[in-house]
Amino acid sequence: MRSKRPRVGRIVYLVICASIFIFLMAPIIVIVPLSFNAEPYFTFTEGMLRLDPEAWSLRWYREIITSEAWIKSLINSLVIGISATILATILGTLAALGLASSAIPGRRAIMGIIISPMITPVIIAAAGMFFFYSGLGLGQTHLSIILAHTVLGVPFVVVTVTATLASYDTTFNNAAASLGAGPWTIFRRVQFPLIAPGVLSGSLFAFATSFDEVVVILFMGGIDQRTIPRQMWAGIREQISPAILAVATFLIVFAMLLLLTVGWLQRRGEARN
């Protein structure tokens, strides 16, 4: 009798957990088959459920790869995302190296400033940056959006690289110095290769932040700065077409690639230290 009750409890517990995992994954799983819908509907048609090949098609994929608007938004997303990532990675890595020094005065205040873009509700940030860049005559330019995305992404770089540096063994630096290496050589030949996985995963965070950002674009971007999320926003608000499900499928695959890369980098980083 006694041994049976916990087993029932365990089954209930596992069923509950399974349902929660279904809740987490269902929205992502359901969108993929629907993107192959032959009809312009957002739901499974009877033909799809019967697995009738007529009911499935690639028409929405054809539509997005031939659509000038989607191609342009992809190019915009990449240009803005990559530029912002490079800037954020350079600025963020330098700052993390400075913050790792025990000598730095006012660390809390500096950290507070650097992290502020991450904790400010993005609507307030977007409004402030909108006034700032239009005041400079940079409203509706790629440059202003790149700079805005840099500042939103840079805290992720700082946090990630700082965490990597925390487990970095500084005796490597001392060893290199005792062998006669200067600070720049030490950084380039010893420290950077060892923290590179952390830097790279920080930069992927920054890229993901820019690649998924829509509020800043809504406030500051014009028709020429439309990115993929902005184009999806328009798709959801204005004309809902299963074409956005095809884009969404691409983005899901992309997210999985990012996730795997970051996971791989983290394991590599742990193995090295």
Place this chain on the structure above:
Amino acid sequence: MASPLTSSSGAVRRSQLRALGLVAPLVIFVGVTFVTPLGTMLMRSIHDPVVADTLPQTLTLLEEWDGQQLPNESIYITLAEEIKQASSERTLGQIAGRINRVQSGFRSAVTRTARELHSQPIEATRESMISIDSVWADLSTWNAIKLTGQRFTARHYWNAMDLQVLSDGSIGQQPEERRIYIKLFLRTLLVSGIITLLCLILGYPIAHLIANSPPSRANLLLILVLIPFWTSLLVRTTSWIVLLQTQGVLNDLFVLIGLITEDGRLAMIYNMTGTIVAMTHVLLPFMVLPLYSVMRGIPPTHMNAAASLGATPVQAFLRVYWPQSLPGVGAGSLLVFIIAIGYYITPALVGGSEGQLISNMIAYHMQTSLNWGLAAALGGVLLIGVLILYVVYDRLIGLDRIGLR
């Protein structure tokens, strides 16, 4: 003795400067492109010089005005002059909009007045102004001009708290139909609280399961949490539209299995339900990850020990496991709550009219009503709330350990 001491303090100084030099580019960049714009934008909530700059002489004269009866002739003449000038400099629309928020009907009145003053060379007297539009015979018009003419003002904050400056200068409630902001703030807090609670209820069991699984399975389960986390927000929001809309997947399924009839399809999106469901899904990983990292450190032997001492599973959980998991509960809940109260995109897309939160109102005043002072005041209140919560978070958990992604 002195020389090694100075050289070592010199070394400290050098490494201090080096560290500051590394940090400086980023601090300057964030300061210039983020902190300053944020500060200037929040200044708009207390500083608005447009009316004061456009009607300077009228406002100087109005300082002497007692507010009990209509101003004297000279004020009318001065105002007419300044209206004419503003209309030829095309700044009239800006002040008309501002004053109109305090005194409805002002915009059309002042536009008509400017047109009349330009078209016919009439002498601008009190009488002729009043004959153009009766708004000039209204004491509250003059109070509105005087009120909006203040360069520094708290009225946007009063407005954000459903209060207004009455014509005698005292503070009173807004009329019933304009009292919307306190309700909206409370709704935002309530909805964020509900979402946080739902995330905790859903996140706790799975974090526990992951923390107590063998490593290979734990990694697999963790990936199921991380995939939604890395997936674009717009993708997830789109999915919820697909799932929840009236002709959507879930309603179809319910009809198919006979849970509801074709006419009884449920409205699960474009309302508060939509906001809560989609946001709970979006924020759930922010709860699971801190919970998981705390639970991983709770030794399973503690529960076994409790059981061997005769505790029932429920007792053991409540007295042994739950207290040890509290740091994770605190970190996850604070994080989810903080993100939720400032959320914009999901409520905007799936919230319909009733599922809007305070951020959506800020966006409305930024983009549609163009009442930037009020947008800044609402943003200021929101930001102060968020900062207080972050200070709590920092005290309890530490900001640099913020476990995003």
